[in-house]
Amino acid sequence: MRTNDDKERFFVEIYFLYACKLEHMCLKYVGYREEYRCIVDESIQETFLQAVKNFDKLNGFTPPHLEGWLVQTCWNRFRPEVRKYRRRKKRYVAFPDKGE
DSSP states (O other): OOOHHHHHHHHHHHHHHHHHHHHHHHHHHHHTTTGGHHHHHHHHHHHHHHHHTTTHHHTSSSHHHHHHHHHHHHHHHHHHHHHHHHHHHHHHHHOOTTOO
């Protein structure tokens, strides 16, 4: 049985190794536009939350496999949220006033 100290150490270690990579991957996809910052941050947080939940499985992964798992998990959370945001943004386009 793993202790909470092991999980915390695991989280801190992978966060410092991979958080910037995940952030750049997501921001590059959306062209580094600030309007997507909230979606990027939430996707990364959810990815690391899933990593901690799957600690027993991921602890035995080699670094390249762990990075691949993190990237795929983040990507699978991020892309649908971006699509949903863009779909909603298209639906609510502001029209200029005709009274000008």
